[in-house]
Amino acid sequence: xxxxxxxxxxxxxxxxxxxxxxxxxxxxxxxxxxxxxxxxxxxxxxxxxxxxxxxxxxxxxxxxxxxxxxxxxxxxxxxxxxxxxxxxxxxxxxxxxxxxxxxxxxxxxxxxxxx
Amino acid sequence: xxxxxxxxxxxxxxxxxxxxxxxxxxxxxxxxxxxxxxxxxxxxxxxxxxxxxxxxxxxxxxxxxxxxxxxxxxxxxxxxxxxxxxxxxxxxxxxxxxxxxxxxxxxxxxxxxx
Numbered sequence: 001x002x003x004x005x006x007x008x009x010x011x012x013x014x015x016x017x018x019x020x021x022x023x024x025x026x027x028x029x030x031x032x033x034x035x036x037x038x039x040x041x042x043x044x045x046x047x048x049x050x051x052x053x054x055x056x057x058x059x060x061x062x063x064x065x066x067x068x069x070x071x072x073x074x075x076x077x078x079x080x081x082x083x084x085x086x087x088x089x090x091x092x093x094x095x096x097x098x099x100x101x102x103x104x105x106x107x108x109x110x111x112x113x114x115x
Numbered sequence: 116x117x118x119x120x121x122x123x124x125x126x127x128x129x130x131x132x133x134x135x136x137x138x139x140x141x142x143x144x145x146x147x148x149x150x151x152x153x154x155x156x157x158x159x160x161x162x163x164x165x166x167x168x169x170x171x172x173x174x175x176x177x178x179x180x181x182x183x184x185x186x187x188x189x190x191x192x193x194x195x196x197x198x199x200x201x202x203x204x205x206x207x208x209x210x211x212x213x214x215x216x217x218x219x220x221x222x223x224x225x226x227x228x229x
Binding site for chain 1: 155156157158159160171203205207212213214215216217218219220221222223225
């Protein structure tokens with residue numbers, strides 16, 4: 001069965017430092033997509049970055065990069081030069097096709113950026 | 116600006132009452148979704164719609180109903196059959212259905228049973 005695991009309920013990082021948020025996934029599909037979303041305290045979920053299962057290069061979007069290790073089934077999010085505005089919940093998600101397109105979300109990691 | 120509008124932001128429901136959450140998008144997206152978020156958990160899919168006048172149940176559809184009469188609108192009704200409706204509800208859309216489509220989300224509706 002498909003599953004997303006985020007093992008860090010909460011993380012602290014000093015402003016201007018880099019931080020890695022962990023995500024492991026489980027699927028027997030060959031084709032799938034991996035996503036990261038940010039949820040500030042306002043509640044709206046914001047799409048950050050996408051990685052396809054066949055993409056050989058790690059995805060990057062500004063200060064966000066996705067460290068994709070296919071053999072380990074991990075899709076960690078790296079945020080460089082953390083800012084106070086990065087304090088939020090972060091969700092890892094996987095899209096797959098099992099009798100229909102489906103997206104599965106992890107439980108999330110709360111990131112606190114310290115000044 | 117294109118986006119998804121959810122209303123109301125906060126909603127209070129009495130026991131045995133049906134309530135409807137609104138979701139409107141002006142992105143010209145074909146697919147729309149309703150998710151439920153509980154504290155400490157990820158999002159769980161309630162219903163989704165790939166096209167007007169068609170929708171499918173998600174993982175936790177019991178006690179909920181939807182309609183898709185217009186491309187732009189996908190309202191969710193929380194019925195009295197939903198025994199534990201207190202949660203944060205998020206509406207989302209994608210251009211179509213595919214593995215590489217990221218969701219655009221609305222700002223959510225927080226529903227509380229009083």
